[in-house]
Amino acid sequence: MQKNIKFILASLLILIPLIDSLFIAPAFGIQWKSEQTMYLVNVYLMPIKLLMVLIGGFLLVRQARSSYQMPRVLYKKIAEMTLFVLAGLQSIVLIAVCVLYAVVGTNVEKYQLQNRISVYTADADTLGEATHYFSFQCTDKSGFYSLMPIATFNRLGDFSFTTKNNVLLIEHNDYSLKGKQLKKIDISMFSCD
Numbered sequence: 001m002q003k004n005i006k007f008i009l010a011s012l013l014i015l016i017p018l019i020d021s022l023f024i025a026p027a028f029g030i031q032w033k034s035e036q037t038m039y040l041v042n043v044y045l046m047p048i049k050l051l052m053v054l055i056g057g058f059l060l061v062r063q064a065r066s067s068y069q070m071p072r073v074l075y076k077k078i079a080e081m082t083l084f085v086l087a088g089l090q091s092i093v094l095i096a097v098c099v100l101y102a103v104v105g106t107n108v109e110k111y112q113l114q115n116r117i118s119v120y121t122a123d124a125d126t127l128g129e130a131t132h133y134f135s136f137q138c139t140d141k142s143g144f145y146s147l148m149p150i151a152t153f154n155r156l157g158d159f160s161f162t163t164k165n166n167v168l169l170i171e172h173n174d175y176s177l178k179g180k181q182l183k184k185i186d187i188s189m190f191s192c193d
Helices: 002-022 035-066 074-103
Strands: 111-114 117-123 130-139 145-154 159-164 167-174 179-186
Touching: 002 035, 002 074, 035 074, 035 111, 111 159, 117 159, 145 167, 145 179
Parallel strands: none
Antiparallel strands: 111 117, 117 130, 130 145, 159 167, 167 179
């Protein structure tokens, strides 16, 4: 019975970080406070997920060593080997991500929030081209938010944005037209009901 509990605990410690890593949005897709906050939560969860996987792998190896001489059913052997491989692969990936965050830093500057307007900037390629996703953010009393897409732009360069009279004003430096440009987007249809 105790071996089953150790196996279940090891399985949970290995599979929970894997499931979280497979979600597109960070931290199981929870949307709390802002995109930037959830990105930082995900960054700080990386070492915790690594520790969980390492402990799960350690428990799995320890259990396998203690029951090495005992006959086991084929499906239990396959389950243990699968979990062990998953733990090993996850460990490699999580160590690489943790080292990358420690050496290069985070990309927290890609997230901006101002007056209910949330902007995420995604780098499309190494030539400096980027895609900017503008969204309207509504937050409930508990702090959970939802995003409504407003517009998507390519290559705005250096930009700033503000809202005035239900109009989103985006001032950007358009290098092809040589100078500051202003984009105006009506956001009167967006509201938090």
